[in-house]
Amino acid sequence: MSDLHTTVSTDSTVSIYGDARPELEQTMRMLFEEIEKIRSEMATELGMDPIEHLLGRIKSEDSMREKCRRKGLPETTESALEKIHDAIGLRVVCAFIDDVYTIRDRLLALPHIRLVKEKDYIRHAKPNGYRSFHMIILVDEKIFAEIQLRTISMDTWAALVHHLKYKKEIGANTALISEELKRCADELASTDSSMQTLRDMIRELR
Amino acid sequence: MKILIAEDTADLNRVVTAMLEKFGYDVDSVYDGEAALEQIDRSGYDAVILDIMMPKMDGITALKNMRSRGINIPVLMLTAKAEIDDRVAGLDAGADDYLPKPFAMKELLARVNAMTRRKTKYSGSVVSYADFTLNTETLELSAVNSVRLSMKESELLSLLIQHSGKELPTDFILEHVWRTDDSADSNTVYLYVRYLQRKLEGVGAAAQITGKIGGAYMLTAK
Numbered sequence: 001m002s003d004l005h006t007t008v009s010t011d012s013t014v015s016i017y018g019d020a021r022p023e024l025e026q027t028m029r030m031l032f033e034e035i036e037k038i039r040s041e042m043a044t045e046l047g048m049d050p051i052e053h054l055l056g057r058i059k060s061e062d063s064m065r066e067k068c069r070r071k072g073l074p075e076t077t078e079s080a081l082e083k084i085h086d087a088i089g090l091r092v093v094c095a096f097i098d099d100v101y102t103i104r105d106r107l108l109a110l111p112h113i114r115l116v117k118e119k120d121y122i123r124h125a126k127p128n129g130y131r132s133f134h135m136i137i138l139v140d141e142k143i144f145a146e147i148q149l150r151t152i153s154m155d156t157w158a159a160l161v162h163h164l165k166y167k168k169e170i171g172a173n174t175a176l177i178s179e180e181l182k183r184c185a186d187e188l189a190s191t192d193s194s195m196q197t198l199r200d201m202i203r204e205l206r
Numbered sequence: 207m208k209i210l211i212a213e214d215t216a217d218l219n220r221v222v223t224a225m226l227e228k229f230g231y232d233v234d235s236v237y238d239g240e241a242a243l244e245q246i247d248r249s250g251y252d253a254v255i256l257d258i259m260m261p262k263m264d265g266i267t268a269l270k271n272m273r274s275r276g277i278n279i280p281v282l283m284l285t286a287k288a289e290i291d292d293r294v295a296g297l298d299a300g301a302d303d304y305l306p307k308p309f310a311m312k313e314l315l316a317r318v319n320a321m322t323r324r325k326t327k328y329s330g331s332v333v334s335y336a337d338f339t340l341n342t343e344t345l346e347l348s349a350v351n352s353v354r355l356s357m358k359e360s361e362l363l364s365l366l367i368q369h370s371g372k373e374l375p376t377d378f379i380l381e382h383v384w385r386t387d388d389s390a391d392s393n394t395v396y397l398y399v400r401y402l403q404r405k406l407e408g409v410g411a412a413a414q415i416t417g418k419i420g421g422a423y424m425l426t427a428k
Contacts, residue, residue, distance in 0.1 A: 123410060125351050183354060186346065190353040193408050197400045 016064050017087065018077035027143045028056050028088050034113075035092060038106045042099065050099035052152050056090040081144070085116065085136045088145035093155045096199055097122070097192050100133055100149045107137070107147070114138045122154070128178065129185025130158065153188040207322050208232045208250065212242035212265065213257040213284065222255070225311050226318065239263030243271060246279070253321050255314075256301075257284045258292055266299050273300035280321040284309075335367045336427040338411035350410030358383060359405070362398050366415060366425040373422035392420040399423050 015021060035054060042050045059067075064087065065075050073079040080087055094100050100122065108115050118135040125131045132150040139145060150158075161181060209226055213219040214237045223233045234249065236242050240262040246254065254272075256265035269281055283296035283304040293304050303317055332341045338349040340363055345355045347363070355363065361383045366374065376392045383398075384390035396419040403415050417423035 123351060123408075183344075183346075186352050187354040189351075189408065190355060190405065193353065193404045194401050197397070197404050201397065201400065 016061055016068075016075060016077060016080045017058075020077065020081060021058070023143065024058050024088055027139050027145065028058065028090070031088070031090055031139070031145060031147075032056060034107065034110060035090070035103070038103055041106075042102065046099075048095070050094055050096065050103070052093045052095050052155075054090070054092055056088070059087050059089060085144035086146035088143065090145065090147045091155075092147065092149045094149065094151050097151050097196050100151060104133060104135065104149055112140050114141065116144070122150070125185065125189070127182075129182035130161075131185060131189060132158070151192050153192045157185050157188050207252045208234070209253050209255065209318065209322075210242060210245055210249075210251045211235045211255040212237070212239060212260060212268070213255070214238060214260045215257075221311070222314065225315065229315060231318070237261075239265055239268035242268050246272065246277060251279050253280045253282065253318060255282045255284065255318070257286075258296065259286050266295055269296070269299045269301060282314075282317055282321060333364060333367050335370055335425065336411060336413040338406065338409060338413060340364065340367065347405060347409055347411075349406075349412070351408065353405055353409055355402075355405065359398060359401055362395075363402055363425075366402075366423065370425045373417070373424045375422045376420055379423065395423075396420070 017024060032054070035051075039049065039051050039054075064080050064084065067084055068075045068079050071084070073083055092100075092103060094103065104118075107113060114137060116136040116138050118133070121130060121132050121134065131154045132148050135147050135149075137145055137147060164181075207230070209231045211219060211222055211226075211233060213222065213235070216237070219235050219237065223235045226233045234245055234251075236245055238260045239256075242254070242256065243263070256269060258265040260268075265283060269283070272279070272281075280302040281300065283293075283301040285292040285296065285304055285306045293306070296304050302321055305314060305317060331343065332339055334340070338347065340347050340355075340360065342360055342364055345357065345360045347353055347355050347360075362379065365379065365382050376395050379395050380390060380392075384394065399415055399417065406413055406415070412428045413425060414428055415423055415425050
């Protein structure tokens with residue numbers, strides 16, 4: 001999901017998605033609509049919009065071909081749609097941590113959506129401090145999509161680390177910098193938790 | 207171990223410095239309270255010996271200034287006479303110990319040793335309970351996952367760990383964690399308990415804090 005801006009393929013003669021592109025776009029639109037429905041239901045219940053922002057993209061031709069090569073797969077439509085599961089990618093960024101799980105639960109409760117795989121990097125943060133909830137779903141038993149859900153803080157951390165373009169192998173102080181980036185992630189996670197507690201208390205007082 | 211001594215009587219300053227150096231301490235000496243503060247800002251110390259009566263700025267004022275800025279280096283006050291008011295004022299201002307003049311060098315050394323020993327033992331300590339650990343120096347709480355706590359959260363959790371399995375009344379917690387903060391009340395304690403409950407859950411710790419607002423709280427393993 002690093003390539004949120006779709007780029008035009010250099011090999012524009014044949015799309016790796018074959019003639020499935022309209023179907024991918026249709027599925028992505030449908031997912032957007034479902035998330036918007038969940039969003040407005042929750043907004044009524046909570047008295048606040050649970051989603052800070054919502055992004056989606058069809059993986060670019062170049063990225064998809066590159067991913068096929070990296071995984072040792074032939075650059076075919078079958079690889080792009082069946083073997084690789086993030087041709088469609090959505091990112092839902094929430095204000096509060098509990099809403100991440102509520103949106104996950106409500107999406108998976110929809111009859112035409114089936115969970116294929118999920119990774120909870122919120123409860124089990126990556127060693128570098130990365131936090132996010134990732135899931136691969138299958139829509140109408142046919143089209144795969146990856147949905148990433150996270151809080152503003154988690155999104156901020158990931159964005160800032162991305163800006164640093166920090167690679168472990170470069171330069172001195174590697175251990176110190178890695179530890180400090182992890183500490184920043186853990187402090188943000190702590191703040192997320194405190195803000196959720198405050199929201200809970202405010203709602204109890206109403 | 208690095209010690210700062212602020213004492214305006216030149217002879218005494220020199221003798222104490224020489225004696226501490228002889229016993230392996232690295233010593234800087236100054237002759238007034240203002241110089242003591244400047245030196246503390248410039249360099250790190252493991253303990254400070256402060257005379258009360260000094261020119262420019264007295265020892266109590268210098269100590270209050272340090273403490274108000276969160277500088278928690280152990281301080282031994284030297285009181286001119288065995289005046290009870292002086293000793294009380296020094297301890298109230300945040301001194302860890304006091305020594306009335308005249309004193310025996312042996313006793314001064316023993317008190318400095320005791321003060322620096324306490325600090326070494328205290329710093330960098332990792333406490334654990336059930337399957338989680340709390341590092342009171344880095345404020346890291348970790349089990350399956352980790353987060354960084356605030357100072358007050360860490361102090362409260364340390365207290366709960368020290369007395370795990372026992373019910374701690376709100377007043378007891380207020381006295382130990384919010385000593386000097388008059389604005390803290392049972393709501394504050396409750397909020398911090400709630401923070402910790404969620405953070406323990408967030409890191410996947412097999413422990414819980416139970417209790418109701420205004421009542422007693424207890425840490426137990428799940």
